[in-house]
Amino acid sequence: xxxxxxxxxxxxxxxxxxxxxxxxxxxxxxxxxxxxxxxxxxxxxxxxxxxxxxxxxxxxxxxxxxxxxxxxxxxxxxxxxxxxxxxxxxxxxxxxxxxxxxxxxxxxxxxxxxxxxxxxxxxxxxxxxxxxxxxxxxx
Amino acid sequence: xxxxxxxxxxxxxxxxxxxxxxxxxxxxxxxxxxxxxxxxxxxxxxxxxxxxxxxxxxxxxxxxxxxxxxxxxxxxxxxxxxxxxxxxxxxxxxxxxxxxxxxxxxxxxxxxxxxxxxxxxxxxxxxxxxxxxxxxxxxxxxxxxxxxxxxxxxxxxxxxxxxxxxxxxxxxxxxxxxxxxxxxxxxxxxxxxxxxx
Numbered sequence: 462x463x464x465x466x467x468x469x470x471x472x473x474x475x476x477x478x479x480x481x482x483x484x485x486x487x488x489x490x491x492x493x494x495x496x497x498x499x500x501x502x503x504x505x506x507x508x509x510x511x512x513x514x515x516x517x518x519x520x521x522x523x524x525x526x527x528x529x530x531x532x533x534x535x536x537x538x539x540x541x542x543x544x545x546x547x548x549x550x551x552x553x554x555x556x557x558x559x560x561x562x563x564x565x566x567x568x569x570x571x572x573x574x575x576x577x578x579x580x581x582x583x584x585x586x587x588x589x590x591x592x593x594x595x596x597x598x599x600x
Numbered sequence: 601x602x603x604x605x606x607x608x609x610x611x612x613x614x615x616x617x618x619x620x621x622x623x624x625x626x627x628x629x630x631x632x633x634x635x636x637x638x639x640x641x642x643x644x645x646x647x648x649x650x651x652x653x654x655x656x657x658x659x660x661x662x663x664x665x666x667x668x669x670x671x672x673x674x675x676x677x678x679x680x681x682x683x684x685x686x687x688x689x690x691x692x693x694x695x696x697x698x699x700x701x702x703x704x705x706x707x708x709x710x711x712x713x714x715x716x717x718x719x720x721x722x723x724x725x726x727x728x729x730x731x732x733x734x735x736x737x738x739x740x741x742x743x744x745x746x747x748x749x750x751x752x753x754x755x756x757x758x759x760x761x762x763x764x765x766x767x768x769x770x771x772x773x774x775x776x777x778x779x780x781x782x783x784x785x786x787x788x789x790x791x792x793x794x795x796x797x
Contacts, residue, residue, distance in 0.1 A: 490668060493713035495706025497749075498664035525747065531665050533773070537738050538666045539753035558669035559773060565664075566749065599672070599713070 477592045481509030482548075482584075486555070487594040489565070489578045499523070499565040499572075501580060501594055504555040507548040515546040517583030522575070524567025531559055540564070545585070572596075621776055622783035624790070628766035634730040636696060636723035639708040644694060644721040646765060653691035653788065654761040655771065658737050660699035660752040661710050666773075671695065671714040673775035674758065678715070680781035689788055691760070696731060697722040698739040699752055735759040735767050760784070762791055 477484040487503035507513045519526050529540045543561070548554045556562050565578065572578065577593040584590075636644045648654070655674060659667035674693055682690045695711040697703035700722040703710070711720030722728065732739060739754040758771040769787055771780055 493661065493668060493671075494709040495661040495703060496664070496668075496710065497662040497702075500664040500668075525749075529665070533756055536755055536757055536770075536772075537753055538756040539742075540665070540751055558665060562665045 475592075475595070477590070479588070479590050482507060482513060482588075482590060484582075484590070484592055487580075487592070488597040489594050491573070491596055491598045497566055499568065499578070500558075501563040501565060501578060502556045502558065503563075503580075503594065504553050504557075505546075505548055505582075506553040507550055510550050512550060513548050514585040515548070515582050516544075516585045517581075518563055519581050519583075520565055521579055521581075522569040522572050523565040523578075526566070527564045528561065529564045530561050620772060621779040622760070622769050622771045622787070624769045624787060625767065628762065628764075628768045629734060629736065630766050631734045631761060632730060634727050634734075636721040636727055636731070638719060638721050639705055644719060648692075649761050649765045651763045653689055653763060653784070655691045655693045656696060656731070656735065656759040656761060657694070658696050658698050658732060658739055658754050660697055660754070661703045661706055662699075662749075663752065663754075666756055667695075668714075670756070670758065670773070670775060671711070671718070673777065673780075675715045675718075676777035677771075677775055677780035677784075680777045681784050684781055684785040685788055691784065693718045695720045696728065698728055698732070698754060699741065700725070700728070760787065 475487060483506040485504045485506065487501065489499055489501045492499050518528055528543045528546060530543055532539050532541050546554060563580070573596065576596050578596060579591060579593050581589060581591045631646055631649055633646045638644065657670055657674070678691060678693060693715065695707065695718060697707040697720065703722055707720035707722050709720070711718040737755040737759065739752060742751045742753065744750040756773055759767050760769040760771060762768045768791065
């Protein structure tokens with residue numbers, strides 16, 4: 462039973478570890494009908510000794526990808542594009558609803574059916590990491 | 601003066617910890633006549649606001665973050681509210697798209713995705729603007745980028761309209777389900793008290 466729970470927990474919260482980067486809590490919520498824009502949420506931890514900077518985000522199944530920050534000013538919400546994401550040593554940067562997200566647009570037709578969205582992060586130092594994020598259904 | 605300032609500085613984090621979920625309006629705002637519609641041609645007008653509680657959110661379907669986040673949370677908040685109030689006081693939820701050009705045919709299914717009873721409507725610019733103005737809301741369609749996509753800035757709060765057709769409060773993010781339900785239940789009690797006086 463314990464093994465089963467551990468396996469289920471692994472399935473629910475996939476984690477990817479690299480030399481000094483850990484990607485965790487990644488998911489893409491299922492989009493409502495009529496929406497052209499998907500969002501991906503995740504957290505990135507830098508366990509290394511130097512700051513790391515994400516300079517590129519892409520997905521082969523989406524035509525357009527942006528890193529966005531939802532800004533609230535005077536009760537009005539708008540999105541600000543960010544061209545990089547700096548993760549200081551020992552820190553975790555979390556992309557979550559109402560904060561930062563990866564906006565994914567122009568999906569390939571079978572994205573929902575695949576249930577997974579491959580995401581590629583490119584760092585300033587040239588390192589590239591790739592992982593598959595599950596699409597999370599509403600219920 | 602310095603003392604007051606430092607007190608304010610001290611209090612600020614406390615206030616934000618309290619996480620205000622709603623703000624009752626000092627002066628309820630009467631909603632004027634307007635006509636919006638869903639994809640089946642069903643209308644949403646001023647008369648739909650009578651004799652029931654209604655939560656209205658403005659947004660657009662291609663909003664990747666704030667709109668789905670709010671709609672998901674409203675679904676949970678309404679479910680919580682239904683445990684606290686009489687069945688006929690469980691609020692209706694209406695999503696109004698301020699982007700009819702892109703959303704006209706899809707906004708109804710969009711809202712139903714979050715709950716089968718949620719309504720999704722839009723309409724003529726002038727009609728949308730009437731409701732936006734009446735609820736003290738705001739939106740702006742941004743300039744399209746090179747690929748034709750445009751973002752839409754919009755108010756993040758949800759308008760709470762009472763059975764007398766007057767907007768009585770604003771719900772604010774993060775729309776915590778239990779706290780929002782508590783706020784709505786209290787708002788309904790103070791509304792009924794007001795009717796008695």
